[in-house]
Amino acid sequence: MSVTIKDVAKRAGVSPSTVSRVLSNHPRISHATSEKVRAIMQDMGYHPNIMAKSLVSKTTQSLGVILPKPAEELFLNTFFMELIRGIVAQANRSGYDVVLSSGSSEQEEVDAVSRLVYGGRIDGAILLYSRKNDPVVDFLSRNQFPAVLVGRSEQHSNMITVDTDNIQAAADATRHLIQMGHRRIGFVSGPPELVVSVDRMEGFKRALQEAGLEYRKDWIVEGEFLQESGYRAMSFFMNLPERPTALVVVDDMVSFGILRGLYELGYRVPEDVAIVSFNNIALSELSTPPLTSIDIGIYHLGYTASQALIQSIQDKNKVDETIHYQRHIVPHRLVLRESSMFSPSAPMSPPTL
Structure with missing residues (x-):
């Protein structure tokens, strides 16, 4: 036979309505009473009938x-x-x-x-x-x-x-690369229909404008938040006659694809291409090299x-x-790691293979 709310109330020495209030986290129920009733529920193996409760309270929890x-x-x-x-x-x-x-x-x-x-x-x-x-x-x-x-x-x-204040966060990421001495900075964006992509692009543009740097459409690539998008973006950048020396990348997973593409082509990070990314997921500090990333919490x-x-x-x-x-x-906060900690002294040239 299943345990009812009346059984719990009798054992606890309270009314059934008090047990109901405990279940709904009513603010007028004291912490001591709530703890006592919940302990008895657990001891008796009582589980509230969610469907019945939903019909009465018009909520589903x-x-x-x-x-x-x-x-x-x-x-x-x-x-x-x-x-x-x-x-x-x-x-x-x-x-x-x-x-x-x-x-x-x-x-x-x-x-x-x-x-x-x-x-x-x-x-x-x-x-x-x-x-x-x-x-x-x-x-x-x-x-x-x-x-x-x-x-x-x-x-x-x-x-x-x-x-997150994505405009400010992207501006912070871009300013860091500018402070490191980069003047040719590209951007790897997410899908253009997403507001986060729009905001981070806006922050990127603002930082370039503040520094008097050129915003070049041929240094902008859009894609999904996946490794494969980063890998494809890297192939695009490497085929340009003039390439950026640094990239702001919309997402860490995309950056992993960029790292893979650069490694396969024989380029070094950050010596040939510096990278600042977003999200600071756990894997970002385990990549080779570890990623500088905006931690958005x-x-x-x-x-x-x-x-x-x-x-x-x-x-x-x-x-x-x-x-x-x-x-x-x-x-948000900028977490500095090896992928961006290099000041360019000369334009990037293809590696010697």
Whole structure:
């Protein structure tokens, strides 16, 4: 016979309503009472009926995480795994489960999100990316559904966002290379439809302009956040008649592809090409050479996004038309390593093979 909430209440010497409040993390329940009741629940093997609770409270205690790519491609970049780790850590700490959803096209993503929302399967949603004219953001905003965007929204002023100051971060990365003596600096960007790509390009341009350096379109390459994009970018740069001596790269995984391409062609980093990258994932200090990278606090981005969403769900004043725009900025820092620590003294020339 299964243990009921009344059984737990009787054993704890409290009312069933007190046990219910403990389960919902009610602020008026003392820490001592909460600890006592939870210990008895564990001892008796009591597990709340989530479906029944959901029908009464009209909540699911679940957050939806909307992935930007099909899972098999997404998880090739450890950035997203670390981001999700932060989301799950805060969600679990607050008593929420996490539901992952994705689609291979924008329409499939909208369809997946609509099933979660209209089916009452989640209390709020976290988007792991920010696109221009994003139909998923439009859908969530139109339905006034609690949502947090990891990134910056260009289309909805009432969207809660958690972001890095990507313009400033890219400017910092570029200024470092300028301070090291580089005057021919290229940029390896992400997909142009992503706001993060736009912002980092803007920061790159600003730093060049401040230093009186030329912005050259032939030194700009766009691609996906994958190693293969970096490898292809390197092939492009090496075929130019005049090549940059340094690169700002939008993502560490892309930088790994660049390192592989340079190694195969016989070029040295940082002596022939210096590199500053983004995200500072764990592997960046283990590469050859170790990557100088902008640490954007990936785990904290996810943790803060989860925290902000749960707060908006629990605060009824923030799920109606009076929602105010909130932008949470996670600080960044430049982590210096070997890939950029070289001052060029002469134009780069092909290696002797």
